[in-house]
Amino acid sequence: MPSKQALVRRPGPRLAEGLVTHIARRPVDPALALRQWEGYVQALRDHGWRTTEVAPADDCPDAVFVEDTMVMFRNVALLARPGADSRRPETAAAREAVEALGCSVNAIRPPGTLDGGDVLKIGDTVYVGRGGRTNAEGVRQLRAAFEPLGARVIAVPVSRVLHLKSAVTALPDGTVIGHPPLVDDPAAFPRFLAVPEEAGAHVVHLGGDALLMSAGAPDSAALFTDLGYRPVPVDISEFEKLEGCVTCLSVRLRGLYA
Numbered sequence: 309m310p311s312k313q314a315l316v317r318r319p320g321p322r323l324a325e326g327l328v329t330h331i332a333r334r335p336v337d338p339a340l341a342l343r344q345w346e347g348y349v350q351a352l353r354d355h356g357w358r359t360t361e362v363a364p365a366d367d368c369p370d371a372v373f374v375e376d377t378m379v380m381f382r383n384v385a386l387l388a389r390p391g392a393d394s395r396r397p398e399t400a401a402a403r404e405a406v407e408a409l410g411c412s413v414n415a416i417r418p419p420g421t422l423d424g425g426d427v428l429k430i431g432d433t434v435y436v437g438r439g440g441r442t443n444a445e446g447v448r449q450l451r452a453a454f455e456p457l458g459a460r461v462i463a464v465p466v467s468r469v470l471h472l473k474s475a476v477t478a479l480p481d482g483t484v485i486g487h488p489p490l491v492d493d494p495a496a497f498p499r500f501l502a503v504p505e506e507a508g509a510h511v512v513h514l515g516g517d518a519l520l521m522s523a524g525a526p527d528s529a530a531l532f533t534d535l536g537y538r539p540v541p542v543d544i545s546e547f548e549k550l551e552g553c554v555t556c557l558s559v560r561l562r563g564l565y566a
């Protein structure tokens with residue numbers, strides 16, 4: 309059975325200064341953000357996930373988006389080298405956290421850049437978004453790290469949103485979901501399902517039929533219900549103002565040895 313261990317990182321004091329690239333900046337309410345983060349962590353726990361907090365990186369406004377610090381394949385962590393300079397210091401404590409969980413750790417080296425949010429795994433297929441944060445050398449190093457472990461790495465273009473997983477994620481059956489205006493090339497995926505809202509493109513499989521998703525996508529939630537899934541909505545509006553989504557607030561470690 310897959311392990312249900314997740315890394316999370318609480319929002320720091322400079323959260324409101326987080327990067328915005330593809331949307332207009334809107335003020336972030338730090339107190340509300342903390343409550344929303346606690347609700348997100350609770351939703352993971354309510355569905356059987358153990359959560360480990362990565363030590364704070366309080367000088368890094370975007371540290372709460374801990375998914376970007378690494379990519380997991382089985383029990384191997386590939387430490388990211390974030391494409392944004394301000395996010396580079398985030399990986400040090402993330403490394404300590406995965407090492408403490410017994411993972412093998414590898415790392416992207418200069419001049420490679422890669423953000424965890426650019427990597428979507430579906431079984432042994434690993435899609436990587438070549439876009440604003442992940443460069444060709446990062447893609448090459450991802451291949452070199454994971455193909456020997458049985459991964460098939462497929463690079464896809466990302467130009468309309470921040471990360472690949474800002475555009476698409478996957479249902480538990482492997483169907484890739486995305487909001488078409490934001491997806492560069494839906495034909496890159498063998499099965500693609502259009503969802504009616506941008507925030508509806510982001511799901512985290514909690515186990516069984518449960519899908520963690522933004523409360524901001526009720527029509528997409530209805531679509532998933534109609535397909536036999538059980539949406540678990542969480543309000544993450546303050547993180548969405550910083551181009552965050554449900555995937556990027558945790559690293560899921562499904563391949564740990566018991």
Ligand SMILES: NC(=O)NCCC[C@H](N)C(=O)O
Binds near residue numbers: 373551
């Ligand atoms: N994986 C993700 O989608 N991460 C969101 C990161 C948002 C953050 N404001 C950034 O621009 O890096």
